[in-house]
Amino acid sequence: MNLESKIPEGPLAEKWARHKFGLKLVNPANKRKYEVIVVGTGLAGASAAASLAELGYTVKAFCFQDSPRRAHSIAAQGGINAAKNYQNDGDSVFRLFYDTIKGGDYRAREGNVYRLAEVSVNIIDQCVAQGVPFAREYGGLLANRSFGGAQVSRTFYARGQTGQQLLLGAYSALSRQIANGKVKMFPRTEMLDLVVEGGKARGIITRNLVTGKIESHSAHAVLLCTGGYGNVFYLSTNAMGSNVTAAWRAHKKGALMANPCFTQIHPTCIPVKGKYQSKLTLMSESLRNDGRVWAPKTKEDAEKIRKGELKPTDLKEEDRDYFLERRYPAFGNLVPRDVASRNAKYVCDEGRGVAATGLAVYLDFADAIKRDGRTTIEAKYGNLFEMYEKIVDDNPYETPMMIYPAVHYTMGGLWVDYNLMTTIPGLYALGEANFSDHGANRLGASALMQGLADGYFVVPYTLGDYLATIGHADKLPVEAPAFKAAEAEVKHMVDRLLSAKGERTPEEIHRELGHIMWDYCGMSRSAEGLKKAKGMIQDLKKEFWTNMRVVGDAEEMNQALEQAGRVADFIELGELMVDDALAREESCGGHFREEYQTEDGEALRDDANFAYVAAWEYKGDNQPEVLHKEELVFENVKLTQRSYK
Amino acid sequence: MKINLKVWRQKNGNAAGKLVDYKLDNISPDMSFLEMFDVLNDELMHKGEEPVAFDHDCREGICGMCSMYINGRAHGPQTGATTCQLHMRSFADGDTIIVEPWRARAFPVIKDLMVDRSAFDRVVQSGGYVSVNTGSARDANETLIPRTIADEAMDAAQCIGCGACVAACKNASAMLFVAAKVSHLAVLPQGQAEASIRAERMVAQMDAEGFGACSFTGACSVECPKSISLDHIARLNREYLGAKITSEAV
Ligand SMILES: Cc1cc2nc3c(=O)[nH]c(=O)nc-3n(C[C@H](O)[C@H](O)[C@H](O)COP(=O)(O)OP(=O)(O)OC[C@H]3O[C@@H](n4cnc5c(N)ncnc54)[C@H](O)[C@@H]3O)c2cc1C
Numbered sequence: 001m002n003l004e005s006k007i008p009e010g011p012l013a014e015k016w017a018r019h020k021f022g023l024k025l026v027n028p029a030n031k032r033k034y035e036v037i038v039v040g041t042g043l044a045g046a047s048a049a050a051s052l053a054e055l056g057y058t059v060k061a062f063c064f065q066d067s068p069r070r071a072h073s074i075a076a077q078g079g080i081n082a083a084k085n086y087q088n089d090g091d092s093v094f095r096l097f098y099d100t101i102k103g104g105d106y107r108a109r110e111g112n113v114y115r116l117a118e119v120s121v122n123i124i125d126q127c128v129a130q131g132v133p134f135a136r137e138y139g140g141l142l143a144n145r146s147f148g149g150a151q152v153s154r155t156f157y158a159r160g161q162t163g164q165q166l167l168l169g170a171y172s173a174l175s176r177q178i179a180n181g182k183v184k185m186f187p188r189t190e191m192l193d194l195v196v197e198g199g200k201a202r203g204i205i206t207r208n209l210v211t212g213k214i215e216s217h218s219a220h221a222v223l224l225c226t227g228g229y230g231n232v233f234y235l236s237t238n239a240m241g242s243n244v245t246a247a248w249r250a251h252k253k254g255a256l257m258a259n260p261c262f263t264q265i266h267p268t269c270i271p272v273k274g275k276y277q278s279k280l281t282l283m284s285e286s287l288r289n290d291g292r293v294w295a296p297k298t299k300e301d302a303e304k305i306r307k308g309e310l311k312p313t314d315l316k317e318e319d320r321d322y323f324l325e326r327r328y329p330a331f332g333n334l335v336p337r338d339v340a341s342r343n344a345k346y347v348c349d350e351g352r353g354v355a356a357t358g359l360a361v362y363l364d365f366a367d368a369i370k371r372d373g374r375t376t377i378e379a380k381y382g383n384l385f386e387m388y389e390k391i392v393d394d395n396p397y398e399t400p401m402m403i404y405p406a407v408h409y410t411m412g413g414l415w416v417d418y419n420l421m422t423t424i425p426g427l428y429a430l431g432e433a434n435f436s437d438h439g440a441n442r443l444g445a446s447a448l449m450q451g452l453a454d455g456y457f458v459v460p461y462t463l464g465d466y467l468a469t470i471g472h473a474d475k476l477p478v479e480a481p482a483f484k485a486a487e488a489e490v491k492h493m494v495d496r497l498l499s500a501k502g503e504r505t506p507e508e509i510h511r512e513l514g515h516i517m518w519d520y521c522g523m524s525r526s527a528e529g530l531k532k533a534k535g536m537i538q539d540l541k542k543e544f545w546t547n548m549r550v551v552g553d554a555e556e557m558n559q560a561l562e563q564a565g566r567v568a569d570f571i572e573l574g575e576l577m578v579d580d581a582l583a584r585e586e587s588c589g590g591h592f593r594e595e596y597q598t599e600d601g602e603a604l605r606d607d608a609n610f611a612y613v614a615a616w617e618y619k620g621d622n623q624p625e626v627l628h629k630e631e632l633v634f635e636n637v638k639l640t641q642r643s644y645k
Numbered sequence: 646m647k648i649n650l651k652v653w654r655q656k657n658g659n660a661a662g663k664l665v666d667y668k669l670d671n672i673s674p675d676m677s678f679l680e681m682f683d684v685l686n687d688e689l690m691h692k693g694e695e696p697v698a699f700d701h702d703c704r705e706g707i708c709g710m711c712s713m714y715i716n717g718r719a720h721g722p723q724t725g726a727t728t729c730q731l732h733m734r735s736f737a738d739g740d741t742i743i744v745e746p747w748r749a750r751a752f753p754v755i756k757d758l759m760v761d762r763s764a765f766d767r768v769v770q771s772g773g774y775v776s777v778n779t780g781s782a783r784d785a786n787e788t789l790i791p792r793t794i795a796d797e798a799m800d801a802a803q804c805i806g807c808g809a810c811v812a813a814c815k816n817a818s819a820m821l822f823v824a825a826k827v828s829h830l831a832v833l834p835q836g837q838a839e840a841s842i843r844a845e846r847m848v849a850q851m852d853a854e855g856f857g858a859c860s861f862t863g864a865c866s867v868e869c870p871k872s873i874s875l876d877h878i879a880r881l882n883r884e885y886l887g888a889k890i891t892s893e894a895v
């Protein structure tokens with residue numbers, strides 16, 4: 001298979017403009033004759049559906065929540081990057097491009113990342129015009145902050161609810177098009193299969209989650225904007241419903257899955273409390289701008305703290321180890337996520353972790369409060385501190401917060417070319433569901449940017465080129481055998497899930513999968529561990545299909561059934577992640593292989609052999625997937641070892 | 646902790662429902678209220694019984710999906726918090742807890758504790774937006790918006806669309822929800838052009854959906870997890886009256 005990235009020729013800064021000019025246009029009078037399916041209404045999906053409808057296309061949009069406004073994007077706290085350079089601190093499109101490609105540890109395409117930086121400025125304009133209430137200065141200009149270790153202040157934010165406000169902006173644009181009749185919205189509807197015929201994506205099969213009805217929807221193109229697969233780890237900061245089903249079923253129909261092992265573990269989350277824990281809560285990265293990360297210097301003190309014999313505030317300055325400041329004097333607490341997470345793990349592995357579990361370190365605001373006053377800290381982080389107190393029942397103004405890394409984001413996803421088209425013509429992937437722009441590690445405030453870039457400013461151009469090429473007659477009716485066959489397959493899967501009469505709930509099996517993934521394919525990975533994990537996942541798959549039980553009916557609301565279907569896909573994805581992690585014999589970004597590290601324990605990349613995108617092809621149930629490589633070409637940046645010392 | 650639950654069970658929208666008793670023995674005070682329900686559902690499924698259906702997703706108070714009416718209060722005893730942010734430490738060992746769905750004509754029950762809130766979406770579709778197409782925006786800093794105004798807009802824009810205000814109101818009015826959206830856009834310069842027509846259309850749709858009238862008792866604002874202020878209702882009334890006076894549509 002030839003993976004053609006379709007990166008346009010020419011100088012980096014001109015690629016997108018030239019490419020746009022070269023794309024075919026659809027005649028305005030004909031646009032309404034083209035139907036487009038958008039699965040997912042997060043930032044990527046809602047922005048795409050609204051923008052395409054504004055252009056005149058006929059759109060159907062789907063989400064599994066009860067309203068498009070509730071997509072997981074709503075939970076993003078920190079902010080969104082844009083190269084506006086409003087602060088006159090030396091930012092530029094090139095700098096945002098450079099930071100993003102370097103932050104991704106040189107495993108993303110230059111052309112894509114540059115385009116992302118380029119359109120970032122339009123996103124802010126668009127959102128403000130919609131009424132997104134970004135933070136402002138007293139004079140009325142937009143406020144910015146520096147985020148996630150960036151050396152410039154380019155992050156726009158709306159209190160600690162940036163994702164919510166951006167999504168409500170996109171949702172309002174979508175709502176306007178629903179009212180105009182240009183978008184037909186299907187909430188509480190889950191896509192369960194992709195229909196491919198004659199080598200093209202033709203539509204999808206869905207299940208109405210309220211009535212259980214299986215239905216076919218036909219279109220000229222299908223856009224998957226279905227988010228990331230972090231919940232393969234069971235515990236993550238993702239919403240409970242976030243899943244890989246849409247992307248995975250498309251993968252099984254021929255779409256290649258790229259870099260699945262590139263997952264991001266976020267350093268500042270509220271630690272796990274008990275076995276019943278259902279999800280983890282992120283404490284925004286912005287907290288590291290003022291909070292200092294530390295652990296007790298000695299195991300003995302840590303032990304006393306764990307037993308409750310000592311309080312963190314009792315520990316004298318010289319008995320604390322501000323390990324990030326110590327190891328990385330230049331960046332200190334603001335080192336990138338992967339580095340901060342790994343170091344917290346090391347400290348806990350050494351027995352210096354706190355909390356009853358020993359799996360936590362401190363994030364301390366005492367110095368910031370002393371320096372800036374409580375009011376200033378409260379103005380910046382008040383809602384986050386409140387959220388922490390509600391969950392942990394501790395007051396972070398008085399005692400340091402406890403944090404531990406948690407799965408947060410997935411850089412891997414469906415392989416797409418520069419046009420965001422997957423390896424199946426007519427099937428696109430946008431937002432977190434694709435693999436495109438973040439390489440092996442995503443920088444803070446860049447996922448919101450990418451989702452909106454894809455939906456507002458990329459796909460509205462690139463989709464037209466495909467549609468103009470195929471013509472509006474090239475659409476399959478839902479009565480066609482391909483749809484009927486796919487419907488039958490979906491019904492068969494539902495029946496199979498409901499007929500199993502074993503002992504275990506889908507939830508239990510999901511939790512077990514999560515443990516395997518976290519232990520062997522999480523913050524650090526080794527060939528030995530990965531091989532072991534592969535066997536364990538295969539066993540779990542057997543257990544799932546032989547010893548699981550789903551109560552309830554197919555023809556009505558059945559949340560256990562929904563979950564069972566998602567867990568089935570997570571298990572298969574988990575195995576592929578392990579294969580991918582095993583094949584990538586280097587450490588880069590969020591992927592840390594124990595065998596490949598420098599003498600002082602930093603990630604050791606291997607650019608000579610692994611500067612490629614790993615794209616996996618499905619070959620049938622229980623068959624090994626086939627690896628295809630897209631070599632990455634760097635003409636504008638020099639590959640350097642990341643150093644934050 | 647030991648907890649006695651009385652939970653509303655209703656097979657679907659057409660079936661009759663009733664409160665069913667469950668006893669849970671091993672509840673940790675650190676569990677969230679929804680994790681307590683996970684434990685219940687786990688027990689039910691192991692017994693081969695259908696788990697309790699309830700809406701939830703983010704489990705951190707932002708998506709607006711969770712929606713339980715707990716001991717006669719929308720989202721339970723804690724103020725300024727959603728059901729998913731409630732923890733069992735808010736209850737005492739041996740407590741009896743009654744859990745019901747939102748009750749409102751405009752929010753029909755789908756199953757157990759799950760209701761249909763699509764009426765809110767239709768209210769937004771009727772006018773809860775600024776009419777601006779992608780690509781037609783000018784530079785974001787061209788319009789100055791003083792911090793105080795931006796903050797006021799943000800206060801209103803925080804609404805998570807959960808519907809607790811409706812559930813808490815004896816008339817099942819949606820005024821607080823509608824007011825929050827109208828207010829958010831009306832205070833901003835971008836939203837001004839359509840301010841009157843927006844108020845008018847959204848109120849008309851709210852009425853059409855079967856929400857009750859507002860008698861300004863303030864129960865909504867007390868139970869609102871985002872503490873949306875009643876001031877927004879006053880602003881909505883102003884916009885609405887202004888619209889009625891100048892309207893060409895009515
Ligand atoms: C707690 C948290 C905080 C974050 N903070 C930030 C931040 O500050 N800055 C930043 O840049 N990024 C942040 N991120 C990352 C960012 O929020 C996400 O990557 C981004 O919002 C994903 O958007 P999306 O549109 O791709 O997908 P989502 O918002 O996840 O939307 C997925 C959509 O797909 C639908 N869907 C999924 N599967 C199906 C199916 N089978 N059938 C039908 N519909 C389906 C869902 O209903 C939903 O509408 C954060 C992430 C988390 C978890």
Ligand code: SF4
Nearest residue numbers: 804805807808810869
């Ligand atoms: S106003 Fe408050 S209670 Fe009503 S929907 Fe919004 S957040 Fe929920």
Ligand code: FES
Nearest residue numbers: 702704709711729
């Ligand atoms: S589950 Fe999202 S607000 Fe409660």
